[in-house]
Ligand SMILES: O=C(O)[C@H](O)[C@@H](O)[C@H](O)[C@H](O)CO
């Protein structure tokens with residue numbers, strides 16, 4: 001089936017997400033010559049306009065191609081683009097089109113993606129909570145909300161306890177971060193995994209000081225402890241702490257993921273199907289991790305189509321640690337977009353059996369919330385921060 005049309009669509013609403021960049025979704029609708037329709041999702045961040053335009057450019061390479069030939073189509077674009085693995089805009093565009101292609105293939109064959117990839121190894125996906133700590137500043141704020149989260153059945157939660165500290169941290173920052181983590185540990189008990197998000201913003205020395213302060217609370221992992229491209233710093237960090245490192249949300253290709261895994265720089269890999277190359281690249285990255293005793297916890301911070309396809313891949317991942325989950329902190333419209341077909345129950349999501357990405361798309365929501373891509377305003381609290389945890393801090 002030849003691809004006839006590829007349409008990028010920006011969705012946004014007055015009802016916002018828990019982080020600024022999560023308030024918008026960029027989705028892609030792929031239509032074949034015989035009228036089959038599939039959906040994918042791309043990453044918004046601060047680059048809504050450039051991603052929207054990148055999808056239009058990448059589409060030129062996919063229109064007229066056989067939708068089933070996902071491997072060939074990916075490599076054809078890799079060859080054309082030249083800078084593919086260096087361009088987030090291009091890889092997220094390819095990823096979204098690839099996801100939509102798999103959606104179409106699954107729908108044509110009447111099979112969910114997990115069946116096309118060898119079948120599921122589990123029926124329910126264990127998830128961890130993120131996005132739950134909006135407006136938390138004091139240790140008590142964090143403890144109170146953490147208690148509510150575990151009450152609903154979550155066995156793991158992630159948060160960033162470092163407020164507006166950036167690049168380096170001082171004694172006050174260390175003490176306050178420790179206090180937040182200490183009270184959360186006390187609030188949730190010892191059977192819940194506490195996952196520490198650094199958002200890739202510290203130099204190695206500060207990250208090492210943080211690790212030493214927090215190790216007594218047994219964090220499940222330390223995520224992106226140093227700046228993304230600081231491989232020297234990451235090596236230094238690895239040499240100075242035994243804590244497990246999680247990273248992967250900014251990896252843009254199979255080779256890049258292989259490098260981190262094979263160099264022993266990561267314990268828990270967090271590939272994001274919406275920018276690493278979709279299902280086509282994602283399925284082999286899982287295998288690279290598995291062969292090297294690295295667990296997988298897909299990065300899943302944007303929208304309900306990303307969530308749906310990552311549930312499918314989590315179902316086939318033997319070495320799955322957890323799937324990230326914002327679902328309970330999504331604005332309602334994101335749940336409505338997939339008819340709320342993937343709710344979290346008792347810290348798990350049931351793997352849906354519908355074909356393709358496993359959920360149906362509510363076209364009415366698309367028509368209601370479709371928006372022009374516009375530049376986002378730059379405000380003090382960066383787009384990746386869970387709202388209200390930075391600007392109210394008072395440094
Ligand atoms: O691991 C993650 O989920 C990412 O680092 C981010 O996507 C943020 O957590 C999100 O922006 C909320 O702050």
Ligand SMILES: [Mg+2]
Pocket residue numbers: 197199223224249
């Ligand atoms: Mg992260």
